Amino acid sequence: MAEKFNGELARRGGLVEPVVTRFAPSPTGYLHVGGARTALFCWLMAKHTGGTMILRIEDTDQKRNTPAATQQVIDDLRWLGIEWDEGPEVDGPNGPYFQSQRLDIYQKYTQKLLDADLAYYCFDTPEELEATRKESQAKKENFLYRRPEKLPDEKDVEKARAEGRPVVIRFCMPNEEIIVNDIVRGEVKFPAGEFGDFIICKSDGYPTYHFACVVDDMLMKITHVIRGQEHLMNTPCHIALQKALGFRTPNYVHMSVTISEGGGKLSKRERGKTLVKAIKQIPNADLEKIASVGGITSDELNDFLNGKSQIEQEIISAIADYLGVHLPEINVVDFFESGYLPEAMVNFIALLGWSSGGKKEIMTKDELIEAFDLARLTKTNSLFDRDKLLAFNTEHMKLVDKETLLGHFKKYLAVIDSPIQKADDDMLKRILQINEGAKTLEMVEHKSRFLFLDNDKIEYDEKAVQKVLLKDNGLAMLQIIRDRLDAMGELSEKAVEDMLRGLAEEKQVGLGKVAQPLRVAICGNTISPPIFDSIQLLGKENTLIRIDNTLQKFAAENAKNAEK
Numbered sequence: 272m273a274e275k276f277n278g279e280l281a282r283r284g285g286l287v288e289p290v291v292t293r294f295a296p297s298p299t300g301y302l303h304v305g306g307a308r309t310a311l312f313c314w315l316m317a318k319h320t321g322g323t324m325i326l327r328i329e330d331t332d333q334k335r336n337t338p339a340a341t342q343q344v345i346d347d348l349r350w351l352g353i354e355w356d357e358g359p360e361v362d363g364p365n366g367p368y369f370q371s372q373r374l375d376i377y378q379k380y381t382q383k384l385l386d387a388d389l390a391y392y393c394f395d396t397p398e399e400l401e402a403t404r405k406e407s408q409a410k411k412e413n414f415l416y417r418r419p420e421k422l423p424d425e426k427d428v429e430k431a432r433a434e435g436r437p438v439v440i441r442f443c444m445p446n447e448e449i450i451v452n453d454i455v456r457g458e459v460k461f462p463a464g465e466f467g468d469f470i471i472c473k474s475d476g477y478p479t480y481h482f483a484c485v486v487d488d489m490l491m492k493i494t495h496v497i498r499g500q501e502h503l504m505n506t507p508c509h510i511a512l513q514k515a516l517g518f519r520t521p522n523y524v525h526m527s528v529t530i531s532e533g534g535g536k537l538s539k540r541e542r543g544k545t546l547v548k549a550i551k552q553i554p555n556a557d558l559e560k561i562a563s564v565g566g567i568t569s570d571e572l573n574d575f576l577n578g579k580s581q582i583e584q585e586i587i588s589a590i591a592d593y594l595g596v597h598l599p600e601i602n603v604v605d606f607f608e609s610g611y612l613p614e615a616m617v618n619f620i621a622l623l624g625w626s627s628g629g630k631k632e633i634m635t636k637d638e639l640i641e642a643f644d645l646a647r648l649t650k651t652n653s654l655f656d657r658d659k660l661l662a663f664n665t666e667h668m669k670l671v672d673k674e675t676l677l678g679h680f681k682k683y684l685a686v687i688d689s690p691i692q693k694a695d696d697d698m699l700k701r702i703l704q705i706n707e708g709a710k711t712l713e714m715v716e717h718k719s720r721f722l723f724l725d726n727d728k729i730e731y732d733e734k735a736v737q738k739v740l741l742k743d744n745g746l747a748m749l750q751i752i753r754d755r756l757d758a759m760g761e762l763s764e765k766a767v768e769d770m771l772r773g774l775a776e777e778k779q780v781g782l783g784k785v786a787q788p789l790r791v792a793i794c795g796n797t798i799s800p801p802i803f804d805s806i807q808l809l810g811k812e813n814t815l816i817r818i819d820n821t822l823q824k825f826a827a828e829n830a831k832n833a834e835k
């Protein structure tokens with residue numbers, strides 16, 4: 272069971288020491304929402320106990336880990352408001368925090384194992400390894416590397432290097448049962464013979480994940496390793512290494528899996544699948560045009576649609592944007608670009624595999640920190656329920672203070688292509704205010720962008736035109752409204768409201784019959800913020816121009832309808 276925390280400190284082995292957690296991403300791209308959850312739990316644990324959270328960049332895969340990817344992870348964490356106490360950009364006493372800068376440290380510990388005959392050099396070519404693997408397969412045996420009876424010495428290494436063979440170092444994995452004491456799962460036993468001698472140093476001289484992780488967890492004095500359940504299988508190897516190196520074993524916390532609504536893992540592939548489905552539903556889709564939007568050939572698009580090949584995420588996003596298809600968000604940045612608030616994300620993610628213990632689910636960061644307790648991590652899988660996330664976001668849009676919301680809105684507008692970018696702070700605040708109750712910033716943007724478009728750029732929604740303008744004398748009503756607005760002085764919300772209500776009464780119709788034609792005229796559809804505010808913000812001149820444009824555009828069609 273979990274250790275009990277005594278105020279700010281954790282007790283282990285009779286000693287009292289502060290909690291130290293670490294988030295250790297291998298940066299290959301944007302931060303996945305699963306990674307964000309790991310980071311969040313490390314952060315909550317450190318904050319709750321008054322301990323330290325370290326951000327360690329596990330960039331030992333020279334091919335896959337790029338500085339750009341590291342920066343993306345850092346930016347995503349910062350957007351979520353997860354601030355580390357030690358790590359890149361803040362430093363600290365246990366650096367460097369990039370594993371690629373710690374090679375000399377790993378070398379020292381590898382040498383220690385070599386000297387004690389607890390590790391050894393190997394020189395197998397990929398073909399030789401494949402042949403042994405096939406042999407095991409044929410015998411229906413688990414493939415385990417066969418340790419030579421006599422371990423190679425320096426001369427053998429020189430010879431192998433001269434022959435151009437890859438030189439790696441393997442750890443002598445003990446043939447014994449290993450027990451992992453996991454805070455979520457309790458005792459997990461791994462029988463002897465389950466793991467073979469694994470590589471700790473690659474042929475490029477870089478350590479493998481297992482080795483660098485174990486050395487750093489020790490040197491960085493990590494007390495709690497919090498990570499996803501997929502790493503549980505790695506932990507016996509880590510425990511064996513710790514034993515061989517004379518290190519202590521930290522507390523292990525393997526968090527349960529989060530599954531998507533479709534039942535599988537939350538993976539980027541869902542975005543591709545959603546796009547394929549959407550394109551297939553378009554009658555007579557112009558595939559050539561779609562391919563050109565993505566900068567690919569029609570053949571490449573066809574292969575993608577038939578499941579023969581994948582296309583890059585950027586291309587998927589570009590095509591989806593063009594078609595107006597909403598893709599499921601997977602990476603943290605996707606949620607940002609869909610107009611979610613970091614406060615809502617943090618709240619929602621915290622409840623994936625952890626329960627707050629109380630009835631209350633909508634929680635601020637401070638409340639989460641206060642309530643956090645490893646004992647309430649759940650063993651069962653959690654569902655990534657997007658409706659729930661949307662509901663959380665709606666609540667947090669109301670909860671955050673106005674200045675914070677303005678800051679989020681500005682950041683959001685800065686990355687999307689929006690005419691609202693032109694607005695000043697006062698205007699943005701007003702827009703947020705008249706959109707109170709909106710579910711996301713994206714919805715605020717969609718509903719308000721018409722205010723900033725050029726008057727001749729309004730796109731009319733066909734259904735709205737038919738239903739509101741070309742039926743029940745909608746256009747005639749619009750003409751009356753135009754004349755009354757023209758006769759008014761400045762268009763305050765109150766003046767517009769009084770005029771529209773008066774007109775509705777006079778004509779013995781509901782307010783909608785008056786307001787909707789006006790709405791369609793100014794924004795092209797039936798969805799906008801409150802009409803009185805919308806007119807006031809748009810101003811008299813623009814309103815009249817848009818009404819005139821509308822009257823002119825649909826006059827002929829209206830006359831034809833009247834003849835029928």
Ligand code: GLU
Nearest residue numbers: 295296297329484498502
């Ligand atoms: N670099 C590993 C990953 O990104 C870290 C795993 C761990 O927390 O030990 O999955």
